[in-house]
Amino acid sequence: MTRIIRWVLFSCTLVLLLAGCAYVALFYWLDASSVKTTVDRYAKEALNARVEIDGPIELQKLPDLTVQLPNIRFYCLETQKEVGQIRSARLNVSLWSLVLGAVHIKQAHVDGLHTTLNLPSLSTDALFDSTFNNVNFPKDLRVGALTLTDSNVKLNVNAAEGSRVFELSQLMFNVGAFSPEMATPYEFSTVYNEIRSDAPAAESAPSAESTQSAPTAPSVDEAANQPVVTEQPPEMTSETPTQQALPSVPVSPEQTDTAATQENEPKEPTPSASASSALAVEASDNQSNVVPAQAQPQTEAPAVDSEPRNAPGIEPVAETAPAAEPAAVTESAAEATQPTVEPSQTPVSEPATKPLSVEAPQSSFVDQFIRRAIANALPDFDPNQPTFITPNLFDGPTHGAVSSTGRMTISTANRFVMFEDATFSAEVFRLGHPYSLVAKTDRIRFKGSEINGMNVNGTISRPDSSQGDVHLGAVDFRLRPGNFASPELRLAYTDYDGSRVTNLEIASSMEADFLGRKIDFGNFVAKINIADPETLPNDFVANISGSINLDLAQDIAQVALSGDLAGAPFSYSGSVSSLSAPKLRGELSLAELNLATIPTFGNMHWMHHVDFDGELRIGQLTANAFSAAQLHSRLRIQDNTLILNDIIVNLADGRLMGETRVSETGDWLFNGRIDSVSMDKLLPLFDAKPLVAGVAKGTLSLSGRGMNAADIKGHARLRLIRGIYHGINADAVRNRIVANGSDAEITREGAQTLMDESSAEISLANQRLKIDKLLSRSVHLRTSGEFVVDLGKGSINGKTYTIFAPQKGVPSVQVAATITGSSANPQWNFAWDEAQKSLGRALGKPTLTLPKQDDNRSIWQSVKDFFHL
Structure with a gap:
């Protein structure tokens, strides 16, 4: 056991000694060479x-x-x-x-x-x-x-x-x-x-x-x-x-x-x-x-x-x-001196995609990248044609500053680059205008031709403009050759136009098959909020949801949308063809439309980009006090004109029918007719006092610009059946002439005159309503006249002439009158003296006033007075 320990210690000592010797040798061996x-x-x-x-x-x-x-x-x-x-x-x-x-x-x-x-x-x-x-x-x-x-x-x-x-x-x-x-x-x-x-x-x-x-x-x-001082290497002598x-x-x-x-051929140095x-x-x-x-x-x-x-x-x-010729090297000269690359000589690292034409130098790198990606997926797509895909931010040369931080993963074996918890910011200047870009992502990975990311959000803003920021986001997405998919894409934008503030929010899932040339937007949701204290009493809010299915091969999209406009439900179902210049065909239905809650357009230039032909149905149409129900029409937007054909709308127990045209400048024209419209129910719809009742028929023509009352002009020919004139009693007028009745009975509260039939021609211009050729008839009387009503001042001026039929042994009675004062409460001024003289002649009574005893008039003057000469 002791021997083993000694060998281990000896080996470790030897290794350390050798390492130390190598370290010392390496320490002295290291030099600049x-x-x-x-x-x-x-x-x-x-x-x-x-x-x-x-x-x-x-x-x-x-x-x-x-x-x-x-x-x-x-x-x-x-x-x-x-x-x-x-x-x-x-x-x-x-x-x-x-x-x-x-x-x-x-x-x-x-x-x-x-x-x-x-x-x-x-x-x-x-x-x-x-x-x-x-x-x-x-x-x-x-x-x-x-x-x-x-x-x-x-x-x-x-x-x-x-x-x-x-x-x-x-x-x-x-x-x-x-x-x-x-x-x-x-x-x-x-x-x-x-x-x-x-x-x-x-x-x-x-x-x-x-x-x-x-x-x-x-x-x-x-x-x-x-002067340039060149040091030649030992094996090289040329300058x-x-x-x-x-x-x-x-x-x-x-x-x-x-x-x-x-290159090895001798050339003259330049x-x-x-x-x-x-x-x-x-x-x-x-x-x-x-x-x-x-x-x-x-x-x-x-x-x-x-x-x-x-x-x-x-x-x-x-x-x-x-x-001597620094400007001689141009793009054409460079192309002339460079070797031409044949299609078969394309390097392996460069994908065989449709090349961009040299006519596209004005488009930016980002724009070209998107065009190239579309050209890869769509073989017949021309990369040089104008597109609406890239914003103006990337058109033309730009300059600026870019920065980014995060975590980066690179694998050459697996051929991918990935960024995690990354932030990106840039200040871009284009044509003297600054743009600010900020983006953040949890993860984005580039691997070959595939790009996928998670929780990618970005903001584009222009500091020197009053316009709001554009916010873009994707919860998750994957881009592959010919395919793109994302469960949720988001877009938010705020626009400022004077006192009007418009907020737009869009979210949708997206599946794109570029090889099959189809794109589906499912779970499409959009919200529009418009606030304008000067023109809108309340904020206009629109909520839209549905689906959009695009077929790029057929150049058509099937659309099914529903939601509410200012609280009123609506739906649209139909198709959109010719995506470069959209043509809509389908049916638009609105449960209710209150024109007072709809923002007014400064102009109608948006019609340049829309072509619509389909059915329009509105359950209830309201404009201030005016109200109509069950509007049905064929709506067309063609040649920068909005046309409503075959309008049928229920109005005041009757119907309004006709055609409306609206130009891109906001000028509009209506031609139509009314049938069986109750006047006592129609006038309150215009916030007017119902002075006339009855059933009206006739033709109507109106024109104007926008809804400005001063610009509205019109002409109508109307016929009123079973009419009632409120505010005056014609029988009291006759009684005043025949039996010297009371004047108070003529215009007392609840006074009215019944007429079997009336007709008139009505014209409107400069807020002046002119009524000509007025003719009212009944069994007992006949009235003709003309009026002028100043709508701006609320005043009325006119004259009438009434003939009463003989009744109960009393001959016919005639009386003229003038109308002045307020149109809501007019003042009637009757020519009583002339009426009574006319009645006296009809009764055979002398109307000559006998002279006094001291009146020295001639006999001839007395005769003229008798015959009213």
Whole structure:
């Protein structure tokens, strides 16, 4: 037993001794040359690149190994073009890991990374292949916390098809661990500038943030005029200026061989200066430019190895164009000098999707991404056609700042990237207008062509506008090639228009089969709330629910919706065809419609986007005091005009029939007729005193703009049967003439006159109601007259002439009258003297007044007085 213990102690002591000796040997063995060798090996293995270090390497060996690297340049081994640059790097390396034959970088801080990434297509597969999947992580390298500061990355997104270029400056990226399989917290922020594709990248003005991050960096023109000191490696003797960056195109191995053959041919060197901000910084800091000899100036884009051994989507920094003609490199010239990619030579990493036309440079990256996704699912979709999918926020070039924090998981083996508990914020400027974007998600994962997320919520707002925020959300969703599904999508929006505030909330489940070209919105729920103290006595609230089934192949949707409008139930069932310019066909039913609770439209321009043809049914129609029941009509919205044909509505024990037209400017016209309408029930509907009773028939024409009473005009021809005139007693008028009756009986309370039939022509204009050709008849009397009623002032002016038939031995009696005063309580003024004289002549009584004894009139004057001459 003792012997065993001794052997164990001896073995442990020997191991510790050997480890200590190795540690001491390694401690003295480490120097700048060994670090340079290790960096070269990792660069070649991981990025297929070699490095050039400008300056001494500083080492601090205790308590841990700290390596301070100066300016580092990376050159592609195949093309010998510069693919990236690091201003400085500080690495904290564990010495014990070196003893075990590995390199454990506990913390890495990289400052001033400058590189260009070329994304061949707008897909998650291409993004993954161009970044994580294109890096061969060394097996003996382990990286802990990684921090990037003050970095600059240029993204050529779909550069072969003339899309946009993004410059990311002041980039900061921090992760707790960096490896092919990692799950770590992260923090990211950057300032970006979107460059138009029709302008060369070098001619784009640098952002203010980029200028502040490198205050000593000269401009491109200044760098061109400065002398460049080049240090040649021992095996290289040629001078190589850096050429202006041009978008590169993925090429096939055959094109690579051709380009390599052309590259080895002697060419005349072309003097120029660096066009990238990274090289400008280096020129001012070190005044040295280490360039390999093989990088001769050439007129064609450099060939790129088709094997995934290059840096992660890094595009080699090409040489600049001649300084004398800086503006000569245009998009057309770049296309002329680049090799053409045949369809059969499409790289494996780029999905074979319908390419975007070069006519779409004005659309944004987000808009192109959505168009590309639709084009993948819908083969006959034209990505260049206008769409309403993306908001104006993403149209045209933008710039701004982006930041994000959360937890990130990356797996190169399983080919996915996942963000958890992540927040995203951005300030985007477009055409001088700022936009604010904020998003948060519990989880979102990108794996190949599939994207799924949980509890994703976002807000888009415009600080310089009075318009409210747009809130978007998804409880859960999954996007696959040709398929999208979510149990609940949410949209909320607030609109401010003067005193009116409109709130819109929409929620629905969604299942989309893009291959079958069908989309189903189930459990669709929408709520609209409109508050306007100036025009609405109460808030207008509408609740809508139902389902919408879209068939994109047939360009039609089946819709079944129901709910309530201002508390009144409604339903719509029908179809919507021609989704680009919707045409609705179906039946709309409203249990009740109170026009006083419906918001008024400033204009009717919304009819430009709607085409409706169907049945309209309203159970009860109310407008202030007016009320009608059981309205039925055929509703059409065509050619920017709303048309109600075959209107039938129950009104005051009768019916109103006709046709209504409403234009986009709010002008309306009604032509129709009334049948068997009770006047004593109709007038109270207009909040008027029922002065007339009876059953009315006739034609009616009205026109106006909106519901402004001053703009309403009309004309009618009406006939009243079994009429009653309230407020006057015609028999008392006759009795006053015949028997000298009391005037009080004529207009006493409850006084009325019965008429068998009446007719009149009525016109309305400028709030003046004119009644012409009034003719009322009964067995005992006949009345004609005309009136003018000022609706605004509530006054009336008119005249009548009444003839009473002979009764009980009394001959016919005639009397004229005028009406003045208030229309609700008019004043009647009768010509009693003339009526009595007329009656006297009919009775044969003398109407001459005998002169006095001292009256010296002639006989001829007396005769004229007798005959009323």
